[in-house]
Amino acid sequence: MSAIRSSPSSPPTPSSPSTPSPPSTSSVPSSSSSASAAAEPRVGVVVITRNRRERLLGTLDRLAALPERPPVAVVDNGSTDGTARAVRDRHPQVRLLTPRRNLGAVGRNVGAAALHTPYVAFADDDSWWEPGALDRAAALFDGHPRLGLIAAAVRVGREGRPDPLNEVLAASPLGRASDLPGPSVLGFLACAAVVRREAFLGAGGFDRVLHFGGEEELLALELATRGWGLAHCPQVIAWHDPDPGPRAGRSARMLRNELLTAWMRRPLPRAASRTWSLLRACPRDPEARDALAGAVRRLPAAVSRRRVVPPWVEHGVRILEGGRSQRERRTAHSPQERRTANDEPDAGRPPESAAPCPSPAAPPPEPPPLNPSPHPHPHPHLNPSPPAGGAADERPSRTSIAALHTLRATSTEAGGELP
Structure with missing residues (x-):
């Protein structure tokens, strides 16, 4: 991953050449081109996993059933439980990436680079996206050129109870910018985030120094420094079904x-x-x-x-x-x-x-x-x-x-x- 560039001494504008520039409003698809664009998925999904084969297969089943039919990239962070073979056998359409070691959150960077959709949604092996959520995310990005990241609402468990984080994000004291579709935030769940691929890769993605655990904060700061907006959009919904109990370490x-x-x-x-x-x-x-x-x-x-x-x-x-x-x-x-x-x-x-x-x-x-x-x-x-x-x-x-x-x-x- 290339080194992150220094922050500018003055706030960048979206058209600043020193930062990845969000597309101008003229780049938003017109109604005449919408029909042809609709045939191609606008949002891809990156899933990172390690030694959780059965949970991953269940997630891939749900993603394959989405009406958006998103392209999916799975980054296997050095699994030893037969994950790669199981994915090839059950989901041959998935782009499987096997770095043969545990990259942690950096695996999401690898997956995003392998996809070619303008927007990328992240998932873990125990999370997935609600039907229609990815289309709603694409429409929000298309209509808000400065939007770099969507922090989605989260439903927890098979019963879909609202995550308490939803209310926290909705009540963000940072207010709401006129050119963003929801409250501005500087925190999010990685498995419930959709990014503009250009903004994410331009900011360097997740940093290898942190590896995993609270890696979202640094990315949020980097995107904001470069002039991209981060917003909570509750109409975009992710589901998360984590295993009970604390995770060691x-x-x-x-x-x-x-x-x-x-x-x-x-x-x-x-x-x-x-x-x-x-x-x-x-x-x-x-x-x-x-x-x-x-x-x-x-x-x-x-x-x-x-x-x-x-x-x-x-x-x-x-x-x-x-x-x-x-x-x-x-x-x-x-x-x-x-x-x-x-x-x-x-x-x-x-x-x-x-x-x-x-x-x-x-x-x-x-x-x-x-x-x-x-x-x-x-x-x-x-x-x-x-x-x-x-x-x-x-x-x-x-x-x-x-x-x-x-x-x-x-x-x-x-x-x-x-x-």
């Missing part, structure tokens, strides 16, 4: 990637604050210790990719973090809720691969006030001016420098190569 991976993302994209004081919070938790929390150990091994690769997001993106992240902090303070007043939050590291986090930070929070009574900028702004619903003290955030503090040196030293002792 998942909480530690989420915490690890939250910290690495901070060092890759957030101002130094914010990254240092995250580091200090995780260090403080280590004596009492084995998940925090595992997360820190994993982070220091990947730190050299993460720092080499460091590109601080521009002020208007950072401001949006802080709006979301402010709402989350308010919820955490309210939770602290309840001993039972406080115990649950400590005993269950995933409590309060969006389920199954949702970006742990920023996670959209309950909104204020009104959307954030507009603060017009003298230059075109890709997110007019956000205040493009940095928050109070924003200029100081770009200057490394003694605390942030010390934290970076500590992590680098620990990483050197641990051997800074990815596992």
Whole structure:
């Protein structure tokens, strides 16, 4: 994967040559060409899997029955349970990609590159798309040229109960841009996301440093930095039927990637604050210790990719973090809720691969006030001016420098190569 380019010093416009440009409105299919275009699927589906053959086959059965008849690419992340042969036998029409090792979330990049549809929907081996959802997604992309990612609504289990994340995304405090079809977000579930292929590949896709677990946050920040819009569109529906019970090591991976993302994209004081919070938790929390150990091994690769997001993106992240902090303070007043939050590291986090930070929070009574900028702004619903003290955030503090040196030293002792 090519290195991600530096963030521009000023907000990019959709036509900026330094960013992948969304197509102009003239590229939207006209009514005269719609009939011929309808014969070709507009949305392909990428499924990543590893050693879950039967779950995958059930997902492929559902995708094959969709009225849209989407092309499907399966990326087998090094399965040893006969997954590849089973897919070839039961679904010979599927594009099967076998990298022979576990690429993690990067497998989605491989699948998206192999497809040729303008839009790509992601699925895991335990998730699928509702009939008609992909057609609705294509229509939204066609009608909103700046839209880079759709965060779909999710129904959980065979009974299809609404995922609590749906309400969180719908109530995003980031407001709604006039050129997007739904509330702006900076968090999503990968298995319930549809992307504009051009935007996704232009942003580098999912980053190999993070591998898997909370990998969505970094992609969201990169798309927003490049001027693409991310919106929650509840009319696009994905189904998710995860296995019951926690996944071993998942909480530690989420915490690890939250910290690495901070060092890759957030101002130094914010990254240092995250580091200090995780260090403080280590004596009492084995998940925090595992997360820190994993982070220091990947730190050299993460720092080499460091590109601080521009002020208007950072401001949006802080709006979301402010709402989350308010919820955490309210939770602290309840001993039972406080115990649950400590005993269950995933409590309060969006389920199954949702970006742990920023996670959209309950909104204020009104959307954030507009603060017009003298230059075109890709997110007019956000205040493009940095928050109070924003200029100081770009200057490394003694605390942030010390934290970076500590992590680098620990990483050197641990051997800074990815596992």
